[in-house]
Amino acid sequence: MTQAQKRGIVNLRSKYACDLETIKDIGSLFPTPGPLALEIGFGNSDNLISSAAARPNTNYIGCEVHPPGVAQALIAIEDCGLTNVKIFYRDVHDLVMGLGDLSLDSVDIFFPDPWPKKKHIKRRLVQSKFLEILALKLKRNGIFRFSTDNLAYALDVLELTRHNKCWRNLAGERLWSPRPTQRVITRFEEKARKAQSEIFEISMCCLI
């Protein structure tokens, strides 16, 4: 991390980060009530920050474990004067376990680590147990968006949600969705584009 990023974390964390205690009362985290959107693994935070700036009436939680990305997000929140975004700087499993049921309007996971080797597949973020928890935390008709350039991962997510009464594929069974128009091109999306990899988009509606 650069010195500026280290300073960003030290000076801004208490102002813009949330933790296991403060997420218990989500309403008190933001000055204005509004729909609550979660972006998991926001990387360099470009999409999180531009989403929060473009939609001031929506509240955002960004979750990330990579310190430089967290620092970049905290500095951007300060520079842009955003009051509708908070950072959870820990593993997302802790966040979702700590959040109240039916608290989220949307969950975005864009280009999660694909763990392509067979022996590493268990390390993938989106697994059946994780989808079960997300379904509890999302409101009814809440949206889960997932993007990857790893076909095997994308097919697994489609399959896990296909036989599941909690989810409806917005594109129709076994089908890919269009790219979410509101997403700015993320760092890993850019990499996939440069490599001319196909990108698979999944949009699910929570039914419970």
Ligand SMILES: C[S@@+](CC[C@H](N)C(=O)[O-])C[C@H]1O[C@@H](n2cnc3c(N)ncnc32)[C@H](O)[C@@H]1O
């Ligand atoms: C491949 S990067 C994608 C970053 C960004 N979404 C993009 O498209 O450029 C995956 C990100 O997920 C984060 N991540 C992985 N596991 C996580 C977890 N359990 N909780 C929170 N963030 C996680 C990583 O630190 C990394 O920044």
